[in-house]
Amino acid sequence: MSTLTRSRTAPPRPGSRRIDGRGTVKRRASTPRLATTVLLLGALYCLIPVAWVVIASSKSPRELFTTFSFSPGSGFIDNLVSLNDYAGGQFWQWGLNSLLYAGVGALASTLVSAMAGYALAKFRFAGRDLLFAVILAGVLVPGIVLAVPQYLLLASVGIAGSYWSVLLPVIINPFGIFLCRVFAAAAVPDDTLEAARLDGASEVRIFGAIALPMMSQGLVTVFLLQFVGIWNNFLLPFIMLSDQSKYPVTLGLYTFLSKGAGDSDLYPLVIMGSAVSIIPLIILLLVLQRFWRADLLAGGLKG
Amino acid sequence: MTVTVARTPPLTDRPKPARRRSHRSSLVPWMFAAPAILFFVVFLIIPIGYSIYLSFRGFRVEGGGAFGRRVETWIGFDNYAAALTDPEFVAGLGRVLIYGVIAIPSVLGLALLFALLLDTPRVRARSFSRTAIFIPYAVPGVIASLLWGFLYLPSTSPVNFIARELGAGPLDFFGYPALYFSLANIALWSGVGFNMIIIYTSLRAIPSEIYEAARIDGANELQIAWRIKVPLVSPALVLTGLFSVIGTLQLYSEPATLRPMTTTISSTWVPLMKIYQEAFMNDNLGGAAAASVVLAGGILLFSLVLLRFFQRRTFGENS
Numbered sequence: 001m002s003t004l005t006r007s008r009t010a011p012p013r014p015g016s017r018r019i020d021g022r023g024t025v026k027r028r029a030s031t032p033r034l035a036t037t038v039l040l041l042g043a044l045y046c047l048i049p050v051a052w053v054v055i056a057s058s059k060s061p062r063e064l065f066t067t068f069s070f071s072p073g074s075g076f077i078d079n080l081v082s083l084n085d086y087a088g089g090q091f092w093q094w095g096l097n098s099l100l101y102a103g104v105g106a107l108a109s110t111l112v113s114a115m116a117g118y119a120l121a122k123f124r125f126a127g128r129d130l131l132f133a134v135i136l137a138g139v140l141v142p143g144i145v146l147a148v149p150q151y152l153l154l155a156s157v158g159i160a161g162s163y164w165s166v167l168l169p170v171i172i173n174p175f176g177i178f179l180c181r182v183f184a185a186a187a188v189p190d191d192t193l194e195a196a197r198l199d200g201a202s203e204v205r206i207f208g209a210i211a212l213p214m215m216s217q218g219l220v221t222v223f224l225l226q227f228v229g230i231w232n233n234f235l236l237p238f239i240m241l242s243d244q245s246k247y248p249v250t251l252g253l254y255t256f257l258s259k260g261a262g263d264s265d266l267y268p269l270v271i272m273g274s275a276v277s278i279i280p281l282i283i284l285l286l287v288l289q290r291f292w293r294a295d296l297l298a299g300g301l302k303g
Numbered sequence: 304m305t306v307t308v309a310r311t312p313p314l315t316d317r318p319k320p321a322r323r324r325s326h327r328s329s330l331v332p333w334m335f336a337a338p339a340i341l342f343f344v345v346f347l348i349i350p351i352g353y354s355i356y357l358s359f360r361g362f363r364v365e366g367g368g369a370f371g372r373r374v375e376t377w378i379g380f381d382n383y384a385a386a387l388t389d390p391e392f393v394a395g396l397g398r399v400l401i402y403g404v405i406a407i408p409s410v411l412g413l414a415l416l417f418a419l420l421l422d423t424p425r426v427r428a429r430s431f432s433r434t435a436i437f438i439p440y441a442v443p444g445v446i447a448s449l450l451w452g453f454l455y456l457p458s459t460s461p462v463n464f465i466a467r468e469l470g471a472g473p474l475d476f477f478g479y480p481a482l483y484f485s486l487a488n489i490a491l492w493s494g495v496g497f498n499m500i501i502i503y504t505s506l507r508a509i510p511s512e513i514y515e516a517a518r519i520d521g522a523n524e525l526q527i528a529w530r531i532k533v534p535l536v537s538p539a540l541v542l543t544g545l546f547s548v549i550g551t552l553q554l555y556s557e558p559a560t561l562r563p564m565t566t567t568i569s570s571t572w573v574p575l576m577k578i579y580q581e582a583f584m585n586d587n588l589g590g591a592a593a594a595s596v597v598l599a600g601g602i603l604l605f606s607l608v609l610l611r612f613f614q615r616r617t618f619g620e621n622s
Contacts, residue, residue: 031423031424031425031523031524032423032424032425032426032427035420035423035426036426036427036428036432038416038417038420039417039420039421039426039428039429039432039436040428040432042413042417042432042435042436042495043428043431043432043435043436044435045492046435046436046438046439046492046495046496047435047438048454049439049442049447049450049451049454049492050438050439050442050450052450052453052454052461053450056453056459064459065458065459068461068464069454069459069460069461069464070461112338112339112342113339115335115336115338115339116335116336116338116339116340118335119331119332119333119334119335119336120332120336122332123331123332123335125329125332125333126329128332131336131340134343135339135343138343138347140545140549140602140603140606140607141347141351141599141603142549142552142553142598142599142602142603143553145354145553145575145578145595145598145599145602146346146347146350146351146354148354148578148579148582148591148592148595149349149350149351149353149354149357149592149595150346150350152353152357152588153345153349153350153353168342168345168346169346171342171346172339172342172343172346172347174343174347177339203331203334203335207335228440228441231443232442232443232444232445234443234444234445234555234556234559235555235556235575239579239583249443250443250444250445250446250556251445253445253446253449254445254556254559254560257449257452257560257563257564258562258563267453270449271449271453274446274449274450277446278441278442278443278446281441281442282438282441282442284441285437285438285440285441286434289434289437
């Protein structure tokens with residue numbers, strides 16, 4: 001594939017390329033260069049706000065409003081200290097809460113989804129297709145619309161406002177069940193299950209010791225999807241919680257900003273808090289990227 | 304090229320293992336599915352049912368004059384009539400639609416473009432670009448809105464700083480119609496990477512021989528992208544489109560976060576803000592429930608139209 005025509009001076013435009021009479025593709029050389037440029041522009045666009053928050057976290061309240069957005073300030077340590085001191089270290093409490101909600105919630109959700117997906121993929125039973133159809137319909141239910149009735153129901157049993165009120169609703173994840181069904185169907189051979197049954201292994205043991213490890217790569221993906229989903233969730237804790245000490249980071253920063261409207265000294269805290277809370281998550285994402293099997297996700301979509 | 308689950312045979316056409324297993328207790332699969340069913344019923348079915356029940360309930364004044372009592376009772380479709388004639392709620396629906404019309408095609412279009420560019424031969428800095436564009440996925444919507452909010456805010460915006468230096472007046476990112484684009488930009492920034500990864504991964508699952516054949520036939524990269532790659536990844540496009548529609552119409556945290564920064568965003572700017580206000584501030588649960596049902600119904604309708612439009616078996620053979 002090296003039939004390139006060089007010496008073209010016109011700017012590379014994808015729409016302007018033509019195939020000549022002999023079927024030779026012209027201006028092939030410009031394609032990767034243009035593609036690289038556009039991708040780097042996209043990368044720049046995605047990194048700018050992150051770069052800004054890191055730089056702005058070093059600005060004192062006065063510098064925030066007077067110096068250029070991307071010139072570093074002198075208040076990094078001060079901001080970090082005041083964030084740390086705010087309401088007796090409440091920010092770190094929020095961080096721990098977020099970790100708890102996202103970590104425990106995603107773990108429980110993944111296990112529940114794995115069990116259901118395994119049952120749907122590896123057993124034939126009356127009502128299976130109906131059950132799967134109902135769960136699939138659940139994918140289409142906009143979760144946020146459920147938050148108000150969920151609050152009312154949890155309030156009626158007296159656990160609204162507790163850790164449970166944020167943890168329990170996120171355990172059900174219809175899309176996770178769908179993915180687990182695909183993973184189980186693909187990764188767990190029927191013959192292996194049969195062999196284990198002939199050896200007299202119990203169904204629970206077969207699932208725990210054989211099926212679960214075989215599905216593990218897909219399960220990591222389900223876990224990460226749900227972890228990020230819970231970590232990013234705002235409306236559910238916003239509706240459920242009233243006690244600030246139970247807030248996740250997102251809700252805590254939101255209340256910071258709402259207060260900051262009347263008190264711009266809080267802005268540097270909001271910015272420092274944002275920087276401190278997204279950097280670990282970005283690092284986590286970069287580290288876990290190799291475990292993130294988007295191909296399973298994309299492949300699963302084809303059924 | 305990794306082998307994906309895409310090529311596994313359909314699940315339903317496997318009678319053999321089923322027959323072998325037929326002697327086993329049919330309770331086993333239900334046992335495994337039980338926790339999911341329990342949570343599904345408690346946190347999806349019951350809230351939906353409860354919402355529908357509440358949406359037909361309301362307060363009527365019983366007795367006359369100053370001694371009338373407010374009694375909760377069935378009021379039929381009054382709540383729906385009230386919601387659909389409430390100018391704030393209807394205006395909110397309109398705003399979300401405008402926002403969606405801007406945001407959804409931008410997110411999907413740019414995600415598809417980036418995915419196709421990543422899949423172009425001999426592209427440099429591929430993994431850097433892919434990772435950088437994916438990074439905003441790790442940033443919660445509230446924080447994304449916060450970051451962009453400060454980049455929009457006249458006193459901290461770099462655009463306005465430069466405009467000021469050049470002697471130009473401040474740009475208003477929070478005015479109309481700029482606000483729609485400012486909000487859509489946050490959705491674009493947050494969503495493009497995730498959708499790009501899904502589309503890119505399905506692109507990589509396409510056997511490269513197809514492209515070789517097309518190249519020998521004289522197709523250029525643009526034609527290969529448009530005529531071969533795009534149709535082949537359409538299941539991924541439908542799925543990302545579906546999730547974008549559902550996510551977009553639930554718009555809440557972005558305008559709620561930007562609200563302290565501008566007076567343009569009212570306390571009922573989007574339907575969910577109105578629902579929240581009715582439920583928790585005006586103590587009008589019936590009205591909030593009716594509005595929720597209308598919103599959920601609208602989203603469902605939108606999603607089904609989208610699914611029908613593409614007529615593809617995105618969700619496997621059973622749907």
